[in-house]
Amino acid sequence: MAKKDGDLFCIYSNEEMSMENFSIDHFIPWSFVTHDQLWNLIPTSKSVNSSKGNNFPSLSEYLDPFVEIQHKAFKIFLENNQKHKNLLYDYTTIFKDDLNGIARLKPDEFGNVLKENINPLYQIGENMGFSTDWTL
Template sequence: MIAYYNKLSGSELLLPYTFGDEKSLKKVVKFNDGWIQMIQDNMVSILGWIKYEKVKWLQNNNPEVPGIVYKLAQDDEKARKLDNVRKLWDAILEIRPVKNVFMDGDINGESYAVDHFIPRNFVMNDELWNLMPMDPIQNMKKNKKLPVWENYFGQFANNQFMMYEMIFEKPELLKLYKQCYKDNLHSIWAIQELYRKGNSADEFRNILDKNMHPVYDSARRQGYDIWDVS
């Protein structure tokens, strides 16, 4: 095998390394200078590819744990990135009222929090499809708990659809929506299905339900508590 490898290296095919003629444990591996330079010049890309393949393997073998790529990120990459989402909801609230998902009445546009329907410490991301304007006091009470799906997903989905409709009605909102791409729109299903132009209310809600409900159920199976809003 070693002889075959060295023979290949002597042809026009330039291999990364060859084996010396030494015997047993004294055998030397000789790296090609051209390959060494190429690896050094592209180290960031190579390490990124290795990390990607590791994360892909982990995610495929741990389907009950969403967002593994975010959980493995460095601390500075885990910081919440809600500024652009808040700007979008600020602009919407200036145009029309937004119903509170968890209580009667509308969101106070002067004092509200942007929070995750499914807890952030489970999904480990700030995706637009999981975010909502919320009363700050309720936000603190909810903390890392799950809302009762049957009671609150409907209004959450309604608010999401209202945002979706307004994005395509108001050019200034569409511009703010596009600014969310970098930090808040990474899910392929959200970009290609949920936020594509032309969805009806039922289509939008079904897409959101189909993709969010399994994540919610996974969080329940892993022991996340249900939030008693009352």
């Protein structure tokens, strides 16, 4: 989770990220979704990412911080990286809107769309035998 501009913190450990301990986590495990779409990726430390493995994180503990960092990252990337804006098109698959429409969403609206897409994936993963409710 971002504490102040430019600082990134792991949503699981609350550790500040640095280049030495930086890793990318699939919030919904890659072994389940088998894609690297940006709406499912967050920064975390290498040790936390290793510890989480193929587990689904606790939604009650981590979903709101995940949504918050996703919204901030989307806005920052859209505003500051026009050259690489095409990377954000992953979001259009779950938001069913273009980038400008997504950018106009209020934080709670953005979060609701993410949650509406994550909750069923979580349930399906649990039904398939994935370990759920992981916490650090």
